[in-house]
Amino acid sequence: NAGVMQNPRHLVRRRGQEARLRCSPMKGHSHVYWYRQLPEEGLKFMVYLQKENIIDESGMPKERFSAEFPKEGPSILRIQQVVRGDSAAYFCASSPGLADSYNEQFFGPGTRLTVL
Amino acid sequence: GNSVTQMEGPVTLSEEAFLTINCTYTATGYPSLFWYVQYPGEGLQLLLKATKADDKGSNKGFEATYRKETTSFHLEKGSVQVSDSAVYFCALSDPRSGYSTLTFGKGTMLLVSP
Numbered sequence: 001n002a003g004v005m006q007n008p009r010h011l012v013r014r015r016g017q018e019a020r021l022r023c024s025p026m027k028g029h030s031h032v033y034w035y036r037q038l039p040e041e042g043l044k045f046m047v048y049l050q051k052e053n054i055i056d057e058s059g060m061p062k063e064r065f066s067a068e069f070p071k072e073g074p075s076i077l078r079i080q081q082v083v084r085g086d087s088a089a090y091f092c093a094s095s096p097g098l099a100d101s102y103n104e105q106f107f108g109p110g111t112r113l114t115v116l
Numbered sequence: 117g118n119s120v121t122q123m124e125g126p127v128t129l130s131e132e133a134f135l136t137i138n139c140t141y142t143a144t145g146y147p148s149l150f151w152y153v154q155y156p157g158e159g160l161q162l163l164l165k166a167t168k169a170d171d172k173g174s175n176k177g178f179e180a181t182y183r184k185e186t187t188s189f190h191l192e193k194g195s196v197q198v199s200d201s202a203v204y205f206c207a208l209s210d211p212r213s214g215y216s217t218l219t220f221g222k223g224t225m226l227l228v229s230p
Contacts, residue, residue, distance in 0.1 A: 004159060006159075035218070041222055042120065043205070043218070044220070045217040045219070059217075091159065104162050105218065107161070109157065
């Protein structure tokens with residue numbers, strides 16, 4: 001059973017370009033979480049999605065960032081008009097049901113975004 | 117709000133040495149506590165967890181006890197191996213409306229030399 005897949009693993013963009021980060025959850029998992037790790041900081045929650053629904057986006061910046069998890073295909077985190085401050089590692093996690101104390105979140109290897 | 121503070125690294129040890137990585141937390145309510153490990157080039161893996169006060173989580177020789185009175189969840193291992201070299205993250209869950217998001221510390225790098 002393949003784990004959580006993220007691609008690309010490394011992404012370089014120039015200021016003003018768009019970045020698209022993809023996350024394929026583990027087979028059978030319908031819940032996806034995105035976290036961001038800025039340099040010298042811990043991972044911070046961004047958004048929680050179920051298939052075709054955004055459940056909680058309280059950690060997402062209000063502008064330029066969006067996320068989706070369509071019925072078919074991977075979850076996408078989209079960053080428009082990237083700025084240098086967006087440079088970070090972006091991690092995706094999935095769980096089979098509601099992630100709580102008993103339902104573990106399984107993490108992908110992350111996408112490292114560098115904005116020039 | 118919730119927060120997790122863990123000791124800064126890197127922690128450098130010789131093989132078979134005793135390991136302690138300190139973790140303290142601030143939270144409203146009654147969170148669950150976790151330690152995750154990240155090996156180079158890989159995603160985070162759950163190492164152990166504890167869901168209520170005085171619980172002890174353990175796995176692969178690592179242990180941590182949920183101490184509500186000191187709001188701590190220190191990670192310990194009696195004898196580290198070179199293969200334990202990785203980054204360790206302490207985290208707490210924040211139950212909200214039936215699901216949990218995780219709040220992480222900054223991570224502590226452990227380097228074990230032969």
